[in-house]
Structure formats: C-alpha cells, structure tokens
Amino acid sequence: MPKPKLFIPGPVDISPATFEAMSAPMIGHRGKDFETLYASMQPGLQAIAGTARPVFLSTSSAWGVMEASIRNLVRGKVLNLCCGAFSDKWFDVSQRCGKEAEKIQVEWGQPIDPGAVRAKLQEGGFDTVTLVHNETSTGVMNPLSDIAAVVKEFDDILLVVDTVSSFSAVPIATDELGIDVLLAGVQKAMALPPGLSVFVVSEAALARAESNTDRGYYFDFLEFAKNGAKNNTPSTPPIALLYGLQHMVETIMAEGLEARYARHEANNSLVHQWLASNGFEHFAPEGFRSRTLTTISNNRDIDVPGFVKAVREGHGFLINGGYGKIKGRTFRISNMGNETAESIQDLLTALNEVLPEFLG
Amino acid sequence: MPKPKLFIPGPVDISPATFEAMSAPMIGHRGKDFETLYASMQPGLQAIAGTARPVFLSTSSAWGVMEASIRNLVRGKVLNLCCGAFSDKWFDVSQRCGKEAEKIQVEWGQPIDPGAVRAKLQEGGFDTVTLVHNETSTGVMNPLSDIAAVVKEFDDILLVVDTVSSFSAVPIATDELGIDVLLAGVQKAMALPPGLSVFVVSEAALARAESNTDRGYYFDFLEFAKNGAKNNTPSTPPIALLYGLQHMVETIMAEGLEARYARHEANNSLVHQWLASNGFEHFAPEGFRSRTLTTISNNRDIDVPGFVKAVREGHGFLINGGYGKIKGRTFRISNMGNETAESIQDLLTALNEVLPEFLG
Numbered sequence: 155m156p157k158p159k160l161f162i163p164g165p166v167d168i169s170p171a172t173f174e175a176m177s178a179p180m181i182g183h184r185g186k187d188f189e190t191l192y193a194s195m196q197p198g199l200q201a202i203a204g205t206a207r208p209v210f211l212s213t214s215s216a217w218g219v220m221e222a223s224i225r226n227l228v229r230g231k232v233l234n235l236c237c238g239a240f241s242d243k244w245f246d247v248s249q250r251c252g253k254e255a256e257k258i259q260v261e262w263g264q265p266i267d268p269g270a271v272r273a274k275l276q277e278g279g280f281d282t283v284t285l286v287h288n289e290t291s292t293g294v295m296n297p298l299s300d301i302a303a304v305v306k307e308f309d310d311i312l313l314v315v316d317t318v319s320s321f322s323a324v325p326i327a328t329d330e331l332g333i334d335v336l337l338a339g340v341q342k343a344m345a346l347p348p349g350l351s352v353f354v355v356s357e358a359a360l361a362r363a364e365s366n367t368d369r370g371y372y373f374d375f376l377e378f379a380k381n382g383a384k385n386n387t388p389s390t391p392p393i394a395l396l397y398g399l400q401h402m403v404e405t406i407m408a409e410g411l412e413a414r415y416a417r418h419e420a421n422n423s424l425v426h427q428w429l430a431s432n433g434f435e436h437f438a439p440e441g442f443r444s445r446t447l448t449t450i451s452n453n454r455d456i457d458v459p460g461f462v463k464a465v466r467e468g469h470g471f472l473i474n475g476g477y478g479k480i481k482g483r484t485f486r487i488s489n490m491g492n493e494t495a496e497s498i499q500d501l502l503t504a505l506n507e508v509l510p511e512f513l514g
Numbered sequence: 515m516p517k518p519k520l521f522i523p524g525p526v527d528i529s530p531a532t533f534e535a536m537s538a539p540m541i542g543h544r545g546k547d548f549e550t551l552y553a554s555m556q557p558g559l560q561a562i563a564g565t566a567r568p569v570f571l572s573t574s575s576a577w578g579v580m581e582a583s584i585r586n587l588v589r590g591k592v593l594n595l596c597c598g599a600f601s602d603k604w605f606d607v608s609q610r611c612g613k614e615a616e617k618i619q620v621e622w623g624q625p626i627d628p629g630a631v632r633a634k635l636q637e638g639g640f641d642t643v644t645l646v647h648n649e650t651s652t653g654v655m656n657p658l659s660d661i662a663a664v665v666k667e668f669d670d671i672l673l674v675v676d677t678v679s680s681f682s683a684v685p686i687a688t689d690e691l692g693i694d695v696l697l698a699g700v701q702k703a704m705a706l707p708p709g710l711s712v713f714v715v716s717e718a719a720l721a722r723a724e725s726n727t728d729r730g731y732y733f734d735f736l737e738f739a740k741n742g743a744k745n746n747t748p749s750t751p752p753i754a755l756l757y758g759l760q761h762m763v764e765t766i767m768a769e770g771l772e773a774r775y776a777r778h779e780a781n782n783s784l785v786h787q788w789l790a791s792n793g794f795e796h797f798a799p800e801g802f803r804s805r806t807l808t809t810i811s812n813n814r815d816i817d818v819p820g821f822v823k824a825v826r827e828g829h830g831f832l833i834n835g836g837y838g839k840i841k842g843r844t845f846r847i848s849n850m851g852n853e854t855a856e857s858i859q860d861l862l863t864a865l866n867e868v869l870p871e872f873l874g
Contacts, residue, residue, distance in 0.1 A: 157538070157539040157540075157541060157547070159539075160539075160540055160541075160542070162542050165540040165541075165542070165543070165753060166540070167539070167540065168539070168540055168754075170537075173536070173537035174537075176533070176536065176537070176754065177530075177533035177534075177536070177537065178517070179517040179519075179520075179527070179528070180517075180520055180525040180526070180527065180528055180701075180707060181517060181520075181525075182520070182522050182525070182832065182834070183525070183708070187517070213573075213574055213575045213578070213708070213709055214573055214574050214578070214732065214749075215573045215749040215750040215751075216750070217731065217732050217748075217749040217750070218573070218574065218578075218732045218749070221730055221731050221732045225730070246731075247730070247731040250729070250730055250731045250734070251730050251731070252727060252728065339750065341540075341750065347540060347752065347753050347754035347755075348543070348573070348750045348751065348752055348753055349573055349709050349710070349750075349751070349752025349753070349754070349755060350709070350752075367612060368612065369610070370581055370585070370607070370610055370611050371577065371581050371606070371607040371610045371611070372574065372577050372578045372581045372733075373732075374610070388577075389574075389575040389577040389578070390575035390576070390577070390699065390701065390708045390709075391575075391708065391709070392707065392708055392709025392710075392752065392755070393525060393707050393708055393709070394528075394536065394707035394709070394754065394755070395707075395709060395752070395754070472542065474542070
C-alpha cells in the first residue's frame, strides 16, 4: 500500500523540492561552506521568529530544547502551564531534571487563563514559566500575548514558549512580547522532516544560564551563543535537514509571511466549515483555536479508528484519531505546511464520502 | 564552484540511492508504519554492533549520547581516557555535568595504554570509564579489547565506548567485550548525513541508570529502553535519516560485514602506501592506526592549507588539513563509507599531481 498523504499534526507532507534540496552533497561542518549555509538562513528565521536575535539550530527534537530550557534557566522554581499532553509532560520533565516545579493544570481542551498565571506567580518563588503556545494534542492556541504580559509584570521571571506547531503559521513577536526562550520543531508548519529544532534565547536568559551550573554541554545555551556567533553549532549539525531548512526559509520568504499566515487561516477555516456542516463540535473553545490543526470532538460518536482507516484506505489521506487520553473522543486534522485550499478541499471531499458509513 | 567529493573524516559522500531512500514520504512516528521501519533495522544494527541487545536511535549527534552516558551512569567518579580532541573533550563534558572526573592523558598521536588504565582504576573510586575507540583527530585506533579486559577486572565499573568513526568499518564485539554503552554517529563509516546516533546499553548500565536521578528525560536510557521495546523512540525521530539508515543497513548486510571490513582495510592500505612512497610519516604508531582514516604527519613541511586548497580546486576532492592544535602539523584522509579502490586511487592520483608544487 502506498504511503498516505499526511494530514496529521506533524510530520506533514514534504515537497519534492525540499527533498531535492536535502539531497545536495555533504559539506564539512567546520568550514566556510557551512558558515555560509548557516548565515544564509538567519534573516528569514529571525523574521519568522519575530526577533533581532540569532536563531540557534539544535540537532534534536523540540523536547531537547524544552529540557534544555529547564536545565539552563531554572534556579528556584519553575511554573509549568499545563493544558494538554505536551504541556503536561513539561512538568514531568522539569521534575526529572531535579527542579522544583509547580503547575497550573487546566482541563484538556481549555486554554491557560492569564489571570490564574498572575495569581500563581504572586505566591512567589518562581523564576521560570513554561508555555506551549499551540497545544497540538487538544488544538488549543493559548493567549500568548496576554500570558507574556502577565509574566513581564514580575521581575526576573523568564518565559519559555514552545511554538512547535505554530511557528511560521501565525505571527510570533518574540522580542516585542519579551519571550526569553522561543523554540520550535521543523516537522510541523515548516514542512520539513523531523530531527531539527530552532530556538531563540534572550540576553536575560543567557545571563541566567551563565550563573547556572546544570547546563551540561550538549544543550548549553552559552555554547549555542558562542558557536552561533561564528555561524556554527556546538555539535555536529544535521546537514541534510539544514539544506531543507534553507530551502523552506527561502520558500516562506518568497510566499511572504502575511500571505503564509493568511493561507493557514483560510485552510483552517475550510476545516472549521466542514465541522459545522457535519454537526461536529470543536474540542477547543472559540477564540482559542489553533490555526494549524483542528481537534474535533467526537460528539456524533463515530468509530474514530474505523473512520481514520477508511479515509486512509479509500482515499490515501491520513488524519489522526486523537492523542493520548482523548484518543477516539477526538480526532485531528492538520492544515499546516504546504497545504492549499485545493489540497484541503480534496481531503474534505474524501471525508464527506466516507462519513455517512459511520453515522448511525 | 561545485561541491567537492569528500575525503574528510566525516561527513563523507552520500550515495544517490541513500538520498532516494531519504526522500520517501513521511509517516507518523506513533503508528505501525514507524514500528515496522524501526524493527526492520534491528537485526542489521545488532550484527554491526556485535550485540544481541536492542540498538537505540537517538535524535542527536554522538555528543548527546556521550553526555547522556555521563548523566545516566556516573555516581561516584568517571575516568576519561584522553588521547585526542574528542576523548579530551569528554573529560570537560563530564565536569560540566557536575561529575567528579579524572583522566589519563596521553600525548596526541599516542594510544591509551591498558596497563595505565589498570593502575589508575586500582586507585579506587571510579564507577565509569570512557574510551574513544578511533580518535578521529589523531588517527589512533585504541586497543579496545585489551582496555575492555582491564576494565572488566574490576567490579561495578562500566565501560562507555565511542565508536563514532569505526562503527561498521571494523568488528566491534560489544557483548563479548562487556562494553556497557556502545555509541556511534552515522555520518562516518555508515555514510549517512549527520543528525542521528545509534547506541547499545548493557543490563548493568540500565540498572545503574535506574538508581541515578540525574538522567533527565531527553537522554534517559530507561526511556530509550521502554520505547525501544515497542520499536519506538522517546522523542520524535529523524524519519528521513532513518529511511537512509534502513537503506544503509540493507546495503551493509548485502555487502557482508567481513567484506566491508576487508574493503575498508584495503582502501586504508592504499593511503598508507601513498604515504610511504611520498616520504610522509604516520602520526599514529604502527599497530594503533585507524582503518577508516589516516592522519599524516607533515614531516615534509608542506603548506597544508595550500595543498588542501589545490587538491580541492584542481581536482574536486576535499581532504582535511588537520584538527585543532595539530592543524597544519598533520593532514587527514578518510577512506570510510562507500569508497572503493578506484575512488581512493582517483584521490591518490590527484594528490600525486598536486604534491610536487608543494615540495621544496
């Protein structure tokens, strides 16, 4: 059976041009060719990340940088804002790093309330806050600006934001919002194969890291800063993926960021319309819905695994049957990456053909 | 200028078939397709690694697993065996992880003496030893079997071995030698783009990790074991590189391990003959020379950067002008990966044409 076209929330479909870019001959990573490759991507990555600071490249999945943020920054206590599988896990990872951690836990499907963050931080003792911008498990997009503004009311509290599934699909104003660590994977809206993370670290976060002895080497932010200044990485970089990244950054800049944001929003709306016209409900409340994926409540009580399978086998499209504890109670459709109105419509047409078999 | 063919000690040239394998459509990494991909590579990787234990896949360069070994295993004191850039750095990384560390330091170009290891371990207090099998900076291949036998004379001392630039090019008897962590990158003799590491962990090392609270999450050996048992990885895997790995494992098994070892040795000998016939000396002593690369002493006092440049510009081949503090005093030629007698001979012919200009 040929591999299905992916409409799962990452990884997503890779364009032939990206694969072609990734297939260029290798280069040594300690020479001028590599420095040129590295430097060529900085302006585009900075524009996507909304920052004038360098964008670092980590040979890891995003979890590596999520753990690194804990190790580099937390000295006293970290507050993890938990509203789904990935943000919940960050609390667990904080503890595994031997840090004192507390959390605000909201029900899956709900966003983080900025007022609750303020109240919690007022209890004192926190020096770091972690937030997942776009909770890929629940389809919730948290109110980033409002939460960042609350964190900035406090002195010396650093804000770490995971934008794994929103990066390049919605505007992220890292510098303006005072985000101290912004991080993302590349296998979501950036439409690259996984295996690479990008991140930005504020001056304040670098200063904090400097006085922290728990940084290790592989994920030491100061090593990224030192090597980044020379257009290089601390450890061996994933060169093929960086060729792909260079291609995608060029593609994104050619499309234009505003056009890219608008395309994601329009494609996302098509999925929303499909929900509405088929009597399904959103898992996330209005105003807090992701623009890169839709988590759909299974309020019509269909056989989700069967539905996913029928769409795959009958039409060659893969959607996702829900994550973790809401598997089957929800299903998910991604519109991130290179998708077009036409490709989304093709999927929705297929869903329409299959759905009747699964309704009472 | 087109990119040169690489004869540097990693990354090395990638075959078109590998790039083609890497360009297959993405798959979700939490489904059956991925489990099948993961499982398909285990027998081959186990044969290459000389183990009946699972071979784990880390979304990182080898330094990630090198640091992980320190964090997972060291409780008392680690002994780092230092004989070149990479093994020396491991001592630094051990300290950065907050561990008590001592080292045996030999001059660059010399191998580690097993007798010295025994004497040092007899001082007591050590629970972990790190060894770089094939020091890529100096071209020294350390006497792995002898050193492993010495470490095994002691109770409860775990041996961690970096085979980054020897894995798949020479036999590695992980289980037979009692190696507790064997690790390698894939951008050397495995002839893949960088960004992925493979490693094996003994039962004893897993037991040690279990009682160690400094494992974190991203590089927690127990997470690799738990997920590996389900043919999966703890964090998002670099799927394109894994397609490439699957292809290279098949290629290596089709070639046959003995044939592969013999090919590397024969190609390495061609480089050795070139040295001898041109009056150059080895940087490493006889009996301790790598079979995947040759580090050449610049005893004829040529302008190494000029020589490297002339070979690159005149012939489209890239050799390496020496690493770190022995840059220019040495230069390096790799024969790892897919090279043949013919491709090595092409390089040596080019060197012969360029060399006379650089001799007094």
